[in-house]
Amino acid sequence: MTSIPLPQGMEQNKISLLLGHPDPQTLLTPALRDTILRLMSSSQATSGLQYGPEQGTSELISFLVEKINREQGLLVRPENLMIVAGSTHAVDMIARLYAGAGSTMLVEGPTYADALHIFRDQQINLHSIPMDLDGLIPDELEKQVLRLREQGTSPGILYTIPNFHNPTGSTLTETRRREIIQLARRYNFLIVEDDVYRDLSFAGRLPASFYALAEGEGVLSICSFSKTLAPGLRLGWLLGSEEAIQRFVNCGTSQMGGGANPFASQIVATYCQSGAWNEHVSRVTALYKSRCDVALAALERWMPAGVSWTHPEGGFFIWVNLPQNIFARQVKQQAFEAGVQVAAGDGFFVNPADGQHNLRLAFSCASLEEIEAGIRILASVIADQ
Amino acid sequence: MTSIPLPQGMEQNKISLLLGHPDPQTLLTPALRDTILRLMSSSQATSGLQYGPEQGTSELISFLVEKINREQGLLVRPENLMIVAGSTHAVDMIARLYAGAGSTMLVEGPTYADALHIFRDQQINLHSIPMDLDGLIPDELEKQVLRLREQGTSPGILYTIPNFHNPTGSTLTETRRREIIQLARRYNFLIVEDDVYRDLSFAGRLPASFYALAEGEGVLSICSFSKTLAPGLRLGWLLGSEEAIQRFVNCGTSQMGGGANPFASQIVATYCQSGAWNEHVSRVTALYKSRCDVALAALERWMPAGVSWTHPEGGFFIWVNLPQNIFARQVKQQAFEAGVQVAAGDGFFVNPADGQHNLRLAFSCASLEEIEAGIRILASVIADQ
Numbered sequence: 143m144t145s146i147p148l149p150q151g152m153e154q155n156k157i158s159l160l161l162g163h164p165d166p167q168t169l170l171t172p173a174l175r176d177t178i179l180r181l182m183s184s185s186q187a188t189s190g191l192q193y194g195p196e197q198g199t200s201e202l203i204s205f206l207v208e209k210i211n212r213e214q215g216l217l218v219r220p221e222n223l224m225i226v227a228g229s230t231h232a233v234d235m236i237a238r239l240y241a242g243a244g245s246t247m248l249v250e251g252p253t254y255a256d257a258l259h260i261f262r263d264q265q266i267n268l269h270s271i272p273m274d275l276d277g278l279i280p281d282e283l284e285k286q287v288l289r290l291r292e293q294g295t296s297p298g299i300l301y302t303i304p305n306f307h308n309p310t311g312s313t314l315t316e317t318r319r320r321e322i323i324q325l326a327r328r329y330n331f332l333i334v335e336d337d338v339y340r341d342l343s344f345a346g347r348l349p350a351s352f353y354a355l356a357e358g359e360g361v362l363s364i365c366s367f368s369k370t371l372a373p374g375l376r377l378g379w380l381l382g383s384e385e386a387i388q389r390f391v392n393c394g395t396s397q398m399g400g401g402a403n404p405f406a407s408q409i410v411a412t413y414c415q416s417g418a419w420n421e422h423v424s425r426v427t428a429l430y431k432s433r434c435d436v437a438l439a440a441l442e443r444w445m446p447a448g449v450s451w452t453h454p455e456g457g458f459f460i461w462v463n464l465p466q467n468i469f470a471r472q473v474k475q476q477a478f479e480a481g482v483q484v485a486a487g488d489g490f491f492v493n494p495a496d497g498q499h500n501l502r503l504a505f506s507c508a509s510l511e512e513i514e515a516g517i518r519i520l521a522s523v524i525a526d527q
Numbered sequence: 528m529t530s531i532p533l534p535q536g537m538e539q540n541k542i543s544l545l546l547g548h549p550d551p552q553t554l555l556t557p558a559l560r561d562t563i564l565r566l567m568s569s570s571q572a573t574s575g576l577q578y579g580p581e582q583g584t585s586e587l588i589s590f591l592v593e594k595i596n597r598e599q600g601l602l603v604r605p606e607n608l609m610i611v612a613g614s615t616h617a618v619d620m621i622a623r624l625y626a627g628a629g630s631t632m633l634v635e636g637p638t639y640a641d642a643l644h645i646f647r648d649q650q651i652n653l654h655s656i657p658m659d660l661d662g663l664i665p666d667e668l669e670k671q672v673l674r675l676r677e678q679g680t681s682p683g684i685l686y687t688i689p690n691f692h693n694p695t696g697s698t699l700t701e702t703r704r705r706e707i708i709q710l711a712r713r714y715n716f717l718i719v720e721d722d723v724y725r726d727l728s729f730a731g732r733l734p735a736s737f738y739a740l741a742e743g744e745g746v747l748s749i750c751s752f753s754k755t756l757a758p759g760l761r762l763g764w765l766l767g768s769e770e771a772i773q774r775f776v777n778c779g780t781s782q783m784g785g786g787a788n789p790f791a792s793q794i795v796a797t798y799c800q801s802g803a804w805n806e807h808v809s810r811v812t813a814l815y816k817s818r819c820d821v822a823l824a825a826l827e828r829w830m831p832a833g834v835s836w837t838h839p840e841g842g843f844f845i846w847v848n849l850p851q852n853i854f855a856r857q858v859k860q861q862a863f864e865a866g867v868q869v870a871a872g873d874g875f876f877v878n879p880a881d882g883q884h885n886l887r888l889a890f891s892c893a894s895l896e897e898i899e900a901g902i903r904i905l906a907s908v909i910a911d912q
Contacts, residue, residue, distance in 0.1 A: 169576035170567075178567045182560050191554035191757035227612060228763070230784040238648065243628055260779030263623065372576035376612070387803035394645030400613040404759035406790060 157516040159503045160456045160483040161408040162308060162369075166507070169372045170427050173418035174409075181412050190408030194401030196391045198225020200377035206379050207311055214354045221384040222358065225377065227402040229338050232364040232380040233257050234301070235390050236334055237264045242360075246290060246297040250278050252461075252490030252497055253492060254308045256334065257301060269297065270492040275452065277314030278302055287329045289491035299332045299340055306339035306457025309490045309502035313455060323356045338366040338378070339457035341423050344431040346457075356363075362386060367410060369458070370423050375406040430458065433513055434506040440514045444521035451503075458506035461487075464499040466526045473501065476523045482516040542901040544888045545868040546844045547693060547754075551892070553811050554757045558803035559794075566797050575793030579786030581776045583610025583764075585794035591764050597737045599611055600676040605767040607743065609776060610762065612787040614723050615767040616627055617749040618642050620775050620829025621684070621719055622649045625747075628771065631675060631682040635663050637723065637846075637875030637882055639693045642686060653681065655877040662699030665706040672714045684717045691724035692735055694875045694887035698840060703735035708741045723763070724842035726808050729816040733841075738766055747771060752795060754843070755808050760791040814844065818890040825899045827905035836888075843891035846872075851885040853912045858886065861908045867901040 155212045166343050179182040181187050190199070194290060197203065197346035206435055210218050221481035226232040241247055250257065261268055269290065276478065283300070298321070304314040314322075326333050335352040353363040358381075390396060399406070435461055441451050448465040464470060472487040477484055487500025501520075505513055566572050575584070577775065588605050595603050626632055628650040635641065636655035640866040646653055654675065657667045677684055685707070687739040699707075713720050720737040738748040743766075751763035765775065775781060786792070798804060822845055825835050833850040845907070849855060855871040860867055872885025887903075890898055 157888065163578055166573055166577050170570075170573045175567050175572070180821050181556075182567075185555075187560070188551055190557045191759040192551050193548055193758045227788075228784060230780055233783065234780050238623075256783035258779075259782055263779040266689060368578075372790070373578045373785055375576075376784070376790070378790050393640060394643075394648040395615055397644055398618070398641035399613060399761070400758055402731075403612075403761050403791070404704075405757070405761070406788070446655045486726040504756075510898075527566060 177413040190405040194404030199407035255489040309452035310461040311454030343456040446525040462501040562798040579789030585791035641875040695846040696839030730842040826901035831910040847886040
C-alpha cells in the first residue's frame with residue numbers, strides 16, 4: 143500500500159479509533175474537582191463511606207427521577223429507579239434474574255460485544271435480529287419469534303440499544319419502537335433498553351424511549367454516567383416497574399452489597415444537584431459532534447467506492463460496511479500495522495461470520511487531526527485489498 | 528419484665544447491636560480526607576475516572592501483594608490477585624463461575640446470611656456443616672461429604688469464614704484448617720475462604736490462612752476494605768491461582784465493567800501507600816477490642832444461668848446460645864420493644880430452625896455505654912421468658 147505519513151507528533155500505532163471510552167481530557171473538570179473537595183471538607187462525607195441503602199443513594203435517585211420526568215414528560219417515582227454500579231451491574235442482574243441458564247434471548251445483530259459475553263457466561267441461548275439504517279427490523283423480529291415458537295421456544299427478553307447504537311451508531315425510529323412494543327405484548331417478552339448513549343444526542347432530540355412509549359410496562363431501561371461523566375465512578379441507573387425494582391433490590395447481591403457505590407453516588411449527587419452535569423453534557427456532546435463531523439467528512443473524502451457507513455446523530459460510533467470481497471480482520475491487522483486501531487465487526491455478532499465485512503470506528507477518544515489521518519490511512523488500507 | 532431505663536441521652540430503640548458495620552465515626556479520618564484532597568488536586572486523578580484494567584488498579588494490587596507476602600510469608604505474585612468491588616463481587620463471581628445452578632456447596636452452620644442469599648439466587652444446593660467453639664468440625668464435614676456421595680452428589684465448594692466468623696465470632700484452629708485441606712484434596716472440593724475480618728485481630732495473631740497452608744492450591748481467599756476502612760468505597764480483593772484469577776478477569780462482567788471501582792481504587796492505593804491504613808487498622812482494632820471486652824463483661828454480669836456465648840478474638844460479633852426453651856425471635860422482638868436491636872439466629876442457617884435458640888450481637892457500632900446497657904436489657908428480656 144501507499145505509505146501515508148502520520149501527522150507530526152503522532153507516533154506509530156497511536157491513532158486509536160478502537161474503544162468506546164469518553165475522552166480522558168473531559169473527565170476531571172473543575173466543577174467535579176470542586177464538588178469532591180467541598181464534600182470531603184464537610185461532615186456529610188461520612189455517609190458516603192458507610193454501607194448505603196440497597197436501592198442506592200436517595201439524593202441521586204431524586205435527582206434522576208426529576209431529570210427523567212422533566213425530559214421525557216413521565217411520572218416516574220423513586221420506586222421505579224435503582225442506582226447501579228454501571229450498566230454492567232444492570233445487565234448482569236437482568237441476565238441472572240430475568241433470563242438465566244437455558245433461557246432464550248433476542249439481541250440485535252450486531253450488538254454490544256461485552257453484553258454478549260455476559261449473556262454467554264449465563265448460558266443464555268442467543269438469537270440475532272437483523273438491523274438496517276433505522277435500527278432493529280420489527281418484521282425480522284416477528285419472523286424470528288415465530289421460528290423459535292415453531293421450535294417450541296419462547297424468547298423471554300429482547301436486548302436492544304435504541305439510541306446511537308453500539309456498534310452501528312444508528313437510532314431506532316419511533317414507529318419501529320411502537321411496533322416492537324406491540325410484538326413484545328403479543329409474544330410476551332420483556333424489552334431491555336440499553337440506553338447509555340441517550341444523553342449524547344448531537345441535535346438534542348431523540349425518539350421517545352421504549353420505557354416512555356410502553357408507559358413503563360414490560361420495559362427495563364438502563365442508563366449510565368460512564369459515557370457523559372466518568373466511567374471510573376462506576377455509576378448508572380435502572381428504570382423499571384416498582385415490582386421489578388423491588389426484585390433487584392431484594393436479590394442477594396444487592397442485599398450483601400449495601401448499595402451501588404455509595405461514595406461515588408454521594409459525589410455525583412452533589413455534583414448533579416449543582417447543575418454542573420447538564421452543562422458538562424452540553425460541552426462533551428458538542429465535542430463528540432465535531433469529531434463525528436470530521437470522521438464523516440474524512441470517510442466521504444477518502445473511502446473507495448463500494449464502502450458505506452452510518453451517519454450517527456449521537457454517541458461514539460460509526461459502522462463501516464466493506465464490500466463482500468474485503469475482510470475486516472485483514473483490514474484491522476493492516477491498519478494496525480499502518481498505525482491505526484479499529485474494531486473488526488465479528489465480535490459484535492452472535493454468529494461472528496455475520497460481521498466479517500464490517501468495522502466499528504470510535505471517534506470519542508481521538509483528536510480531529512487523528513480522526514482525519516486515521517480514516518485516511520484506513521481508506522488506503524481498504525483500497526489496497 | 529422489669530423495665531430498665533436507658534442511659535441518659537439514649538432514645539428508645541436506639542441501641543443497635545444488629546448490624547456488622549464499622550463505626551461511622553472511624554470512616555472519614557484526616558488521613559483519608561487528606562489523601563482525597565491531595566489526589567484531586569493533582570493531574571493523576573484523571574486515570575481513576577476512566578475505565579481501568581479488568582484485574583484492578585495496578586498500584587493497589589502491588590500494595591496488597593507486598594502486604595500479603597510480608598504478613599503471611601508467602602510468595603504471592605500480582606497474577607494471583609484481583610481487585611473486587613467488595614466481597615459481594617467476589618462471592619457472586621465464585622458462585623457464578625465455580626458453582627452455578629444445580630451444583631452442591633457446603634457452608635458452615637451458621638454462616639453469613641447474605642452469602643446464603645446469593646447462593647440461593649444462583650440455585651445452588653446448600654448443605655450445612657456443624658460448628659463448635661473452634662469453628663467448623665472436620666469430622667462432620669467428612670460425614671456430610673460421604674452422605675452426599677452416597678446420594679450421588681459431589682460438593683464442589685466449601686464456603687467458610689475462618690477468622691472471627693460471622694455470626695459466631697469464632698476462629699477455626701490451624702489443626703482443623705490442615706485437616707480440612709486434606710479433605711478438600713481427598714474429595715476434590717474448592718475451599719472458598721471469606722476472610723474479611725482477618726485484619727481485625729485483637730491480639731494481632733491468627734492461624735495461618737487456608738491459602739497459605741494449601742500453598743495457594745485449591746483455595747480462593749476473599750478480603751475487604753469494608754471492615755477496616757470504609758464500606759462505601761466498595762473495595763476488596765480476591766486471591767487465587769493464576770488460572771483462577773484469569774478466569775475471573777476474563778468473564779463477561781469483568782470485561783464489560785472495566786475494573787472494580789477505579790476511582791475508589793486509586794484513592795485507596797494512594798492512602799495505603801502512605802502507611803495510613805496500617806495505623807488506622809491498629810486504632811480501630813483497639814476500639815473494637817474495648818467494645819468486645821465490655822460486651823463480654825456485661826454478658827458475664829447480667830446473663831441468666833443457661834445462656835452461653837462465644838469469646839471472639841477479633842471482628843465484630845458475639846454469638847449467644849439460649850436455653851432450648853427460649854426462642855430467639857421472641858427475644859429479638861421483646862428486646863426491640865425495650866430499646867435494643869439484635870439479630871435472631873435463624874437467618875444464618877440453611878435450615879432456619881437450627882438457629883431458633885441463638886442471637887448475634889454486633890459490638891462494632893455501639894458505644895461502651897450502649898453495649899453495657901443493651902446487654903443488660905437483653906439479659907432482662909431473656910430472664911423474663
